[in-house]
Amino acid sequence: xxxxxxxxxxxxxxxxxxxxxxxxxxxxxxxxxxxxxxxxxxxxxxxxxxxxxxxxxxxxxxxxxxxxxxxxx
Amino acid sequence: xxxxxxxxxxxxxxxxxxxxxxxxxxxxxxxxxxxxxxxxxxxxxxxxxxxxxxxxxxxxxxxxxxxxxxxxxxxxxxxxxxxxxxxxxxxxxxxxxxxxxxxxxxxxxxxxxxxxxxxxxxxxxxxxxxxxxxxxxxxxxxxxxxxxxxxxxxxxxxxxxxxxxxxxxxxxxxxxxxxxxxxxxxxxxxxxxxxxxxxxxxxxxxxxxxxxxxxxxxxxxxxxxxxxxxxxxxxxxxxxxxxxxxxxxxxxxxxxxxxxxxxxxxxxxxxxxx
Numbered sequence: 001x002x003x004x005x006x007x008x009x010x011x012x013x014x015x016x017x018x019x020x021x022x023x024x025x026x027x028x029x030x031x032x033x034x035x036x037x038x039x040x041x042x043x044x045x046x047x048x049x050x051x052x053x054x055x056x057x058x059x060x061x062x063x064x065x066x067x068x069x070x071x072x073x
Numbered sequence: 074x075x076x077x078x079x080x081x082x083x084x085x086x087x088x089x090x091x092x093x094x095x096x097x098x099x100x101x102x103x104x105x106x107x108x109x110x111x112x113x114x115x116x117x118x119x120x121x122x123x124x125x126x127x128x129x130x131x132x133x134x135x136x137x138x139x140x141x142x143x144x145x146x147x148x149x150x151x152x153x154x155x156x157x158x159x160x161x162x163x164x165x166x167x168x169x170x171x172x173x174x175x176x177x178x179x180x181x182x183x184x185x186x187x188x189x190x191x192x193x194x195x196x197x198x199x200x201x202x203x204x205x206x207x208x209x210x211x212x213x214x215x216x217x218x219x220x221x222x223x224x225x226x227x228x229x230x231x232x233x234x235x236x237x238x239x240x241x242x243x244x245x246x247x248x249x250x251x252x253x254x255x256x257x258x259x260x261x262x263x264x265x266x267x268x269x270x271x272x273x274x275x276x277x278x279x280x281x282x283x284x285x286x287x288x289x290x291x292x293x294x295x296x297x298x299x300x301x302x303x304x305x306x307x308x309x310x311x312x313x314x315x316x317x318x319x320x321x322x323x324x325x326x327x328x329x330x331x332x333x334x335x336x337x338x339x340x341x342x343x344x345x346x347x
Binding site for chain 2: 031032051057058059061067
């Protein structure tokens, strides 16, 4: 385990512990409108400057990503 | 080198496969996913042309999702429960969207065998949309507003093997599938498998102990499906590449890996890899 991994584990444990101690629930609010996912701004605000955008990053992709045929194909 | 990545016998459990893959160095993980996926088929497929193309492409175009920094960024973000919740929701939505692309490809496939495989794949991804939501429920009980959560059930198009595939209106994939399509799907599924390995570690940290066994069961099923998708596209690539000239498959795979690397890097923000 690298130092970063250790730091991550410690941070995650502290986060969960604090949530439990505070009796807090993470509340995520939003809606689906016209088939689009809309998360309320307060849920996004704290994440915007600190973390990668969940709309774009680390998402599953299982179909072709370019419908235009490759000229090498 | 792919040839140095040990194979796992077809009899290995999904848990064994997970442990083996997650312990691979990130630099070897793309090749390891390809090789393990093929070794898990019964009987195992070797697909030498495909594996050589993957190996050459990874060496020529090192993928961001095979770098340690990629895993580090994920670990940092996933330590935040709200981020991980939103990521699970987005993954559920993307799995549902991807299912409609595959359904359209299946509908237009002229080869009966390819149609059957694509249809199965679409049904799997349709189910995965629900699996991600189940993981959300198990890992973060009551974290999402109930009305919002119930609306998410519409992410899955609810495809079933008993249904006849029809092209989805407006889909760019309402066309017969090509070798290029299967190469792209293979690359994308390898990245999705790597994401799965990272998600699993994070969810095991956040999930309440009482719910963890059920979550693990779902995660095992997800990993099994992802590897199956990597493997069947690899076998189709191998078969279709038999009609190509020397080096053509390697050039195509490298070109598409380069394209996907650019997409991944743009998603992350270029500064991450500077």
